[in-house]
Amino acid sequence: MLSSRFHAAFSRLLAPTCLLSLIVCLVCAPARAGTTGSLSGFVTDATSLAPVSGVSVSAVSPSQSATTTTDAGGKFNFLSLLPDTYVISVHKEGYEPKQLQGISVFADQAQTVSMAVLKSLKTIGTVTVRSSLSVVRPGTVTDVYSVNPALTSASAPLGGGGSLDQAYSAIASMPGAFVPPGQMGVNQTVYIRGGYYDQIGYEYDGVPVNRSFDNYPGHSASTFGQQELQIYTGGGSANSNASGLAGFINQVAKSGSYPGYANLSARVGTPTFYHDASFEVGGGTANRLFSYYVGFSGYNPAFRYLDQNNGAGLLNQFPYPQGPTNDTSFTCCFFPAVYPTCNGDATYTNPATAFVNTDPGCFSTFSPVYDFISFIAGRDAIGNFHFGIPHRYDNGRDDVQLLYTSSSQYRQYYSGVNDAGRTLVQGLVDQGDISQPHWPDFFTYPGGTSFLAPADIQPIAYLFPGSPSNRCNNSDTRVTVPGQCPDGVVSKLPADYRDARWDTANILKLQYQRNINDNSYFRIFGYTFYSNTNRSGASRRGIGSGFGATNFDYEVDTHTRGVQAQYVQQISDKNQITAALGYVTAATLRANNLNNFNTRNQQVSNLTNGSQCFATSDGTGDNGFDSYAAGDPAPCNDSISQGTFRHPTAGLAQNPCTSGDIPATSPACRAGAAFLLTYTGNQGGLNSLVPKFTNFALIDDWRPTPKLDLNFSVRISRDEFDLADTNTPGKNFWFGAAQREYCYNPVTLQPLLVPQAPQDASTLTPYVTFNCIVDPSNGVQTVHPDGANGHLLISNQYGRVYTQTYSEPRFGMTYTVNSDTVLRFSAGRYAQQPQNYAIQYNSFEENLAAQLIGFLPFGFNTPRHDALAQFSNNYDFSIEHHFPGTDYSVKLTPYYRWATDELFESANVPTIALSPAFNSGTQRTTGIEVQLTKGDFNRNGLSGVFSYTYTNSKERWSNYQHSTINPVDPYNQDIQNFNLLTKAGGGAPCYQSTADATADPTCTDDAGGAFVAIRNPYYNMAPQPLLDKFGWYDTGLDFPYVSPNTFSLVTSYRHNKFAITPGFTLNQGATYGTPADVLGVDPRVCTANNEAIPSSGGDPLRADYTSCAFAPSSSGSSLGSLFIPNPATSRFDSFGEFRQPWQFNMGLQLSYDINPKVTANLTVANLVNRCFGGSTTPWSKQYPPDKNVCGYISNTFYISNFYNGAGANDTTANGVPLNQYFAQPFVPSYGDVNSFNLPLPLQLYFQVNVKI
Secondary structure, eight states, X not given: OOOHHHHHHHHHHHHHXXXXXXXXXXXXXXXXXXXXXXXXXXEEETTTOOBOOSOEEEEEOSSOEEEEEOXXXXXXXXXXXXXXXXXXXXXXXXXXXXXXXXXXXXXXOEEEEXXXXXXXXXXXXXXXXXXXXXXXXXXXXXXXXXXXHHHHHHTTTGXXXXXXXXXXXXXXXXXXXXXXXXXXXXXXXXXXXXXXXXXXXXXXXXXXXXXXXXXXXXXXXXXXXXXXXXXXXXXXXXXXXXXXXXXXXXXXXXXXXXXXXXXXXXXXXXXXXXXXXXXXXXXXXXXXXEEEEEEEEEEEEBOOOSSTTTTGGGTXXXXXXXXXXXXXXXXXXXXXXOOSOSSTTOOOSSXXXXXXXXXXXXXXXXXXXXXXXXXXXXXXXXXXXXXXXXXXXXXXXEEEEEXXXXXXXXXXXXXXXXXXXXXXXXXXXXXXXXXXXXXXXXXXXXTTOOTTOBTTXXXXXXXXXXXXXXXXXXXXXXXXXXXXXXXXXXXXOOTTOOOXXXXXXXXXXXXXXXXXXXXXXXXXXXXXXEEEEEEEOOHHHHTOTTOOSSOSEEEEEEEEEEEEEEEEEEOSSSEEEEEEEXXXXXXXXXXXXXXXXXXXXXXXXXXXXXSOBBOSSSEEOTTSSOEEOTTSXXXXXXXXXXXXXXXXXXXXXXXXXXXXXXXXTSHHHXXXXXXXXXXXXXXXXXXXXXXXXXXXXXXXXXXXEXXXXXXXXXXXXXXXXXXXXXXXXXXXXXXXXXXXXXXXXXXTOOBOEEOOOGGGTTSOEEOOOXXXXXXXXXXXXXXXXXXXXXXOBOOSXXXXXXXXXXXXXXXXXXXXXXXXXXXXXXXXEEEEOOOGGGTBOEESSSOOHHHHGXXXXXXXXXXXXXXXXXXXXXXXXXXXXXXXXXXXXXXXXXXXXXXXXXXXXXOOOTTSSSOOOEEEEEEEEEEEEEEEEESOTXXXXXXXXXXXXXXXXXXXXXXXXXXXXXXXXXXXXXXXXXXTTSTTTTOOSEEETTSSOOBOTTOOOOTTSSOOEEEOTTTTSOOOOOOOTTOEEETTTTSOOOOSEEEEEEXXXXXXXXXXXXXXXXXXXXXXXXXXXXXXXXXXXXXXXXXXXXXXXXXXXXXXXXGBOOOOOSOSSSXXXXXXXXXXXXXXXXXXXXXXXXXXXXXXXXXXXXXXXXXXXXXXXXXXEEEEOSOOOHHHHHSOOSSSOOOEEEOXXXXXXXXXXXXXXXXXXXXXXXXXXXXXXXXXXXXOGGXXXXXXXXXXXXXXXXXX
């Protein structure tokens, strides 16, 4: 059932489109233009090879017709043609007329055609036909692959059928691009020539659609209304509006044609629900002075995974560990282990998966599909109008284009109570592990509440955004707010509720082209592009930890506006100059609402005078060491000076000095302190930075000879980022506190943090004190970030405008060996602006400083981070060849990329709940692309496109700006942390059970019973070598994503009315593995050994793992974790240690023309989906690749050494035998890891297309 929010969004989509449709009826004037290409060539005498002047040359297609005449050198030139397939005709008295059919013109691309004519005494015509799929394109100097509507339709089943209505299947059919199979919805993952998915530029009919916050494409990539899809694997042209390092994708909108047409299509699917419908109409006047295209489409697919039962039968083979009880313990701090009991009532431990819905034991599992997409509703609308304005004094005309597109996509996830299983959820409720599922409501303060307002202001309920308003609120009754549910009453979360996401995109483009004469034109266009992503998830907070699929409330809103002016001049028969000037800006908002942390215990106030905080009572600070007397100065970040929603004045009067709660002579009272609000009720990540991008491009197309085309270009860009103002009293208050109260290590620059258990370590709390201590991990005296004595200064003072300027020179050429062979070469420098989120970090809450302290090791001490543009030098060379006498053609393209200043996007900053990005990487990529084409999908006979890409990509990581560390360092720190426990690294053979890392060299219990000895299992192990910090590793480092070998084939055989079109993709798996794959017990933090545990054998001094806490390390990839060598290899895994399986996916289409106006089509998606090969490992033997197992991930539940007694199967010591799912360090991820999805089962779609 679609939500009311979606209906409202769809209504907004329809209104302006209907208005544009009305224009069709009201306007009876002129048309043409848009995103265009050019076509030029020479006409020569076939006998003498001399140029022939005065030849009439026409280019005719349904979209446009144009005529010109050859000059004295026999040259003709069409500067601006709409993308389409043209018939080129030449005619001159005394020569045979000639036609060349099947010439495809591509947007933003130049192409040359040479024609030789014979003298004759009578008129006899010759017709030459070129395949529409031909890859031989003289004059096209960039490496671009074009997909026409026929190939777009034929490739739809590629990748599993999740992209029937989007361009991603067609992209997967082209060389250079890797689209992991099994995806659906917007923002699908695409990799081009080793580049990351956010390093690709996207345009829709010349309008850039990458949103500036994160460079994700903000449009739906729908193929509805698409005339042409272009994949630039080497990079876009210098005058493109979107920027990207590794590839550029442009969709060209359909235009009207003469004669007109109308098409109606409907499709249904089974066994999983699917239906779609679309209608399009196009037309124009006979003189091409007016054309229109209008279309509407809608599609509603549901999804199942693995098989038609959503993989329910696979849980006994390998359970999918998802849900609230995954940590296998309610008392300790580690994920992996076999615990003897689960609760005080000894609930059955590690139940067989057959009991998953009846026994919520220590290890429960959900259906494998939980948190994956269950349903999508998509809507698209487009109106494209062209108007021609005839010149008064010549035969020319000017062109106006008005384009409007709107798309929306609503998706739901398997995420609610019914999806998890009502029996399981109720069992957890009965055990007291979770609450009754409810709408997650919290607390906040009324709008307009000011910073440092009196703390006795009444809070109000914060209802889950978008939830029903006519209900009582579920806020904690220990804080009284209006509208609360009475005790024992719950405003229930419906059992069929599912988390959801909305994506909308709207483009309005207005373009004017002044055709000055046959040799020049001026074009200017302006546009607005609005996109919005909204994620809404009540399940995780309304049911319990482990439930749910998406954020509590997350929104990215971007309103982009831009303009480009372009002038093109054919200055001679050999030179064409293009100058372009563009400007783009955007109003952006990223709001990651974290008000779900507004519980009764949320800090809201301090005992303060507005600059200094004071203790509310006698006691010890949060660090467990510092003591304070009531009214003494105390850290503002310490709970001893704070109040909460439940106790905003800590149980005292709002002014405890006048009430006598605190001595009048205390420092607090002398300073005039009272309980004041230092948190005004809202928290979360905020980004409202305003980007302003200006670019200028100059292009010279030079054709010194009829065979040689040269292109010289340069693009000069200026990026400006206007940062939001964080200079507020609230944020300044907390920055001042951070300078006095936080500590950092002046050697490593690491802030001193309070360690957390691994499963709780998504964010860490800074260690708070007025007196910095010695760093326990290395013995260095820590200091305050106060700027004194050479210390770093964490500050809220910085410039609010950040700019950078750079140039991108490029060169391209083609050499036409003959009409069947073209050589092409291109070289260029490409840049991509840094994403908004990498420039400034801001928050709704006032205490921004607590999050930013974690950036000190990375060289940043203010909210402003001067991220650099990323650059890539791209080179490629192509041989394009048509086999004479056939309709086969082949293109072979070796390529090379050298990218610098690449962003590392998964840096671990433990004090902030997101992954920042820092410039660090250099990428070196080599490879080869092959494309073989035959025939035409619209003609009888065999036709097809075969693509192959080989990619060899490595990355090297430099130190971050202003820092001494790089992305490899945390993993080397993991290895060093292990080495410290070996004999050679200074470890002890045993440690005391005081859990404070005190060595016990003699491995004997204390006679007085103060401690027992804990054996160090790593003492006699060899120290492990560190990784080469500046070595070359598989691209992606800790998440490699490159498929070295990818193949695709789309082929068709047509006989009159019938066509059969199979297609497949085959891709080799990426690599996987990091040094942080295997967790181990840390003997330094355990309080008991095995002496008191009944056992069938084993070392009595072995640590009782249930008594162990988190590791005392303050460095590494995951603070509080001890990583150890992989027992399967006896060493730490390196980056990319293992190889994922190959994956083969095949689909099929059958079509039949019932009559000239009606065509029926049957699509079979996932006819075959099979994985095979990859590294041979113990886990691949236990879980061999097949139709369901297509990848492996590190096993959070791997037993490692988290067991008691003689081994993991010692049931006397552990209570139960080892769950076999815990037995391997890696387990199946089901689908290809890069697809972030699961394999899809067989699906059938039946479609009827009607031409009206």
